[in-house]
Amino acid sequence: MQEILESCCLCPRNCGVNRKNGQTGKCKASANIKIALYSIHQFEEPCISGEKGSGTVFFSNCNLNCVFCQNYEISQLGKGKEITIKRLAEIFLEQQERNVENINLVTPTSYVPQIIEALKIAKINGLKIPIVYNTNGYESLETIKMLKGYVDIYLPDLKYADNELAKKLSNAPQYFEIATKAIKEMIEQVGTPVFNDDGIMQKGVMIRHLVLPNNIENSKKVLNWISSELPKEIYVSVMAQYFPTYKAKEDKYNINRKLTACEWKLIQDEIDKLGIENGFIQELGEHEEEYVPKWEV
Numbered sequence: 001m002q003e004i005l006e007s008c009c010l011c012p013r014n015c016g017v018n019r020k021n022g023q024t025g026k027c028k029a030s031a032n033i034k035i036a037l038y039s040i041h042q043f044e045e046p047c048i049s050g051e052k053g054s055g056t057v058f059f060s061n062c063n064l065n066c067v068f069c070q071n072y073e074i075s076q077l078g079k080g081k082e083i084t085i086k087r088l089a090e091i092f093l094e095q096q097e098r099n100v101e102n103i104n105l106v107t108p109t110s111y112v113p114q115i116i117e118a119l120k121i122a123k124i125n126g127l128k129i130p131i132v133y134n135t136n137g138y139e140s141l142e143t144i145k146m147l148k149g150y151v152d153i154y155l156p157d158l159k160y161a162d163n164e165l166a167k168k169l170s171n172a173p174q175y176f177e178i179a180t181k182a183i184k185e186m187i188e189q190v191g192t193p194v195f196n197d198d199g200i201m202q203k204g205v206m207i208r209h210l211v212l213p214n215n216i217e218n219s220k221k222v223l224n225w226i227s228s229e230l231p232k233e234i235y236v237s238v239m240a241q242y243f244p245t246y247k248a249k250e251d252k253y254n255i256n257r258k259l260t261a262c263e264w265k266l267i268q269d270e271i272d273k274l275g276i277e278n279g280f281i282q283e284l285g286e287h288e289e290e291y292v293p294k295w296e297v
Contacts, residue, residue: 001113001146005031010143011063011109012178027063028078029110033118034060036073036080037293038091040100045237045280047193047201048102048132048155055095055129056104057088058293063109064136065171066159068212068248068255071293075107076246085114089121101200102130102153109135112143119150130202137179138172144185154186154205161221169212169253180225183207192233193278206235206279210242214254216263220270227274236279238271240264259284 004010005019015025024030040053048054058071060080066072073079083091092103108115119131130152137156158179160166166175186205193204207226211219219238226236244256264284271281 001116002031004113010112010140012138012140012174013063014140026065027061027110029061030082032082033085033088033111033114034078034080034082035088035091036060038095039293040095040098041104041293044104045206045235047195047199047235048104048153048206050101050198050200052099052101054102054104054132055092055098055100056106056134057091057095057108058106059108059111061110062107062136064138066136067169067246067250067253068242068244069246070241070243071107072246085118086121088114088118089125092118092122092127093125096127096129100129102132103127104132104134104155106134107136108133109139109143112146116146116150137182138170138175139178139182141181141185144182144189148189152190152203153201154183154190155208156183156186156205157208157210158183158222158226159210160218161225162215162218165215165218169255180229183230187230187234192231193235201235204235206237208237208239210239211259211263211267212242212255213257213259213263216266219267223267223270223274223276227276233278236276238267238279238281240282240284 007016008019008025013026017023017025019031037058039056041056042049042053044054060074060078062075069075132153132155133151134155137158160175163176166172190203194202196202209222243258248255
């Protein structure tokens with residue numbers, strides 16, 4: 001399976017570089033797994049974190065270049081530590097021993113073949129809890145299909161319906177078409193959400209959308225697509241936690257502030273108008289920075 005790294009086409013960039021020979025593409029990932037943190041994470045949606053927490057593994061490097069990335073130290077600057085496939089399998093089992101609700105793979109796209117190998121090892125050695133694939137949504141259909149049978153819960157972003165905005169803020173051509181096709185494949189694989197008696201998701205898809213200031217129309221278009229194109233049982237998480245960081249502090253991107261109460265009210269009204277009932281809507285708060293972990297392996 002790792003042969004794909006010899007001419008990497010894991011994501012829509014299709015860089016074609018030989019990562020096994022030390023070449024790197026747009027995401028800057030080598031053939032070696034690199035992680036920035038594994039922890040018990042309490043700040044996911046209630047049906048993901050529950051009371052026990054989600055067993056997150058944050059992977060370094062990313063195939064997007066979001067100017068507003070709150071995790072830019074690991075996604076863009078490559079902070080982290082290289083580990084083996086065997087060690088990743090051990091981390092999965094260690095997280096399970098901590099009694100977490102699930103294994104949460106955060107920004108995993110660049111390492112899918114290695115992750116699958118690690119999951120095989122971990123499952124042979126007793127890994128049983130759900131596997132969450134926590135992604136920016138810029139995924140190739142072929143890579144998502146590789147994950148069939150290994151992932152229980154897909155947690156994709158749907159950042160943009162406006163492709164010009166996607167190019168400007170994330171350098172992601174055709175983001176909307178690519179992400180929506182990937183999301184439909186995810187739903188095809190795992191179906192509509194299934195929960196245990198404690199209300200914790202065991203299988204299914206939950207789509208996340210981060211609302212950006214000065215871009216309310218983009219968010220409305222995202223919500224309208226979800227409402228019109230997907231089963232009503234699919235969960236949606238609409239987030240208000242944006243704050244300007246990394247390159248977003250530059251005026252030229254026009255997102256150099258937090259959301260206003262008026263903007264957030266427009267989003268809430270749109271959700272009500274569309275009749276979206278399943279999911280979560282964040283409160284507009286003052287402590288957005290608290291959602292960013294401290295990076296340490």
